[in-house]
Amino acid sequence: MTSRGALTIMACESGRQFANRVIDSLNELVKNNFYRSKFALKDTNETWFANGEVKTVINENIRGDDFYIIQCIDDPFSSRSINDNFMALMSAIDAAYQSDADRITVVIPQFPYSRQERKKTREGITAKLVAKFIEMCGADRVITLDIHAEAIQGFFTNVKMENLHASRTMIDHMIATYDMSNMMVVCPDVGGAERARFFSKELQTDLAIVDKARNYKKASSIETMRLVGDVDGRDVLVVDDMIATGGTLVNACKLLKDKGAQKIYCLASLPFLNGSAVEKLNVAVSEGVITKVVGTDAVFRGENFTKDYPWYDEISIAPLFARVIYNINMKLSVSELLR
Numbered sequence: 552m553t554s555r556g557a558l559t560i561m562a563c564e565s566g567r568q569f570a571n572r573v574i575d576s577l578n579e580l581v582k583n584n585f586y587r588s589k590f591a592l593k594d595t596n597e598t599w600f601a602n603g604e605v606k607t608v609i610n611e612n613i614r615g616d617d618f619y620i621i622q623c624i625d626d627p628f629s630s631r632s633i634n635d636n637f638m639a640l641m642s643a644i645d646a647a648y649q650s651d652a653d654r655i656t657v658v659i660p661q662f663p664y665s666r667q668e669r670k671k672t673r674e675g676i677t678a679k680l681v682a683k684f685i686e687m688c689g690a691d692r693v694i695t696l697d698i699h700a701e702a703i704q705g706f707f708t709n710v711k712m713e714n715l716h717a718s719r720t721m722i723d724h725m726i727a728t729y730d731m732s733n734m735m736v737v738c739p740d741v742g743g744a745e746r747a748r749f750f751s752k753e754l755q756t757d758l759a760i761v762d763k764a765r766n767y768k769k770a771s772s773i774e775t776m777r778l779v780g781d782v783d784g785r786d787v788l789v790v791d792d793m794i795a796t797g798g799t800l801v802n803a804c805k806l807l808k809d810k811g812a813q814k815i816y817c818l819a820s821l822p823f824l825n826g827s828a829v830e831k832l833n834v835a836v837s838e839g840v841i842t843k844v845v846g847t848d849a850v851f852r853g854e855n856f857t858k859d860y861p862w863y864d865e866i867s868i869a870p871l872f873a874r875v876i877y878n879i880n881m882k883l884s885v886s887e888l889l890r
């Protein structure tokens with residue numbers, strides 16, 4: 552097997568916790584290979600100036616490397632905005648380009664602005680701008696997770712995109728942890744029907760759909776919700792790509808409860824939990840509406856969060872990212888890993 556060259560990795564500050572888990576998983580993958588030195592994050596500095604500008608410096612040689620930059624743009628531990636963290640990513644890509652890496656892969660489990668991928672009125676298609684910026688900075692490839700709209704792949708001209716899915720990791724976690732005998736799958740929004748269908752096929756369970764209508768004149772506001780399917784007497788797995796304000800999820804779960812659902816488990820690849828989402832979920836759990844929320848560490852929260860909020864399970868998606876990075880570097884297939 553030949554590689555594309557030295558596999559080296561750096562993290563922007565908000566991606567560091569997730570990147571450390573990816574490094575651990577990579578080291579696990581190569582632990583029996585005596586010739587391969589251990590992976591470690593490259594020494595870098597991300598400096599923020601008093602006026603809000605950011606600068607990234609790579610303190611080690613990466614000339615000719617197959618180079619990976621990990622950034623988690625919406626970071627619960629940081630006071631920096633999504634826009635700040637995106638700018639930090641762009642400065643890192645350019646630093647890698649100027650340092651003469653052979654290939655630059657941007658690892659962003661959360662693709663920013665992915666909900667602005669088409670226009671309804673006089674508005675921009677900002678997801679396309681994000682793609683253009685990444686491409687313009689010199690990236691060759693993007694790896695992301697459960698991107699909200701897969702059509703975003705087409706916004707890139709020369710950059711290749713790999714869209715990973717958390718579904719298999721989540722299904723394994725659910726089967727290993729909870730009683731699945733009375734479970735059925737629900738998607739809280741018709742946009743997520745394909746994902747929910749995958750879960751119901753893999754778990755061989757029934758499927759129901761919540762038809763949600765949004766009020767697009769007001770951010771994060773839902774007009775109506777109605778259930779298509781029967782959840783009476785069943786445990787329910789609600790699967791979505793993200794939890795932002797939690798409005799979609801909590802309203803859908805209340806509707807399911809009214810329709811006779813028993814235990815309700817909520818799964819989201821990207822648990823952003825913006826604004827008052829944690830409080831909303833806390834109330835929903837204490838009222839017996841929601842039993843568990845399961846999210847991945849693509850939005851890293853860590854052990855303290857799960858101690859404070861026992862209704863939350865954090866599962867790690869880092870091993871999947873590590874395997875995909877390793878296979879790309881070794882010119883091995885990744886298609887099996889993308890299903």
Ligand code: R5P
Nearest residue numbers: 771793794795796797798799
């Ligand atoms: C909608 O299309 C998405 O899949 C999510 O359901 C939605 O973005 C979650 O947003 P919120 O938590 O603010 O309702």
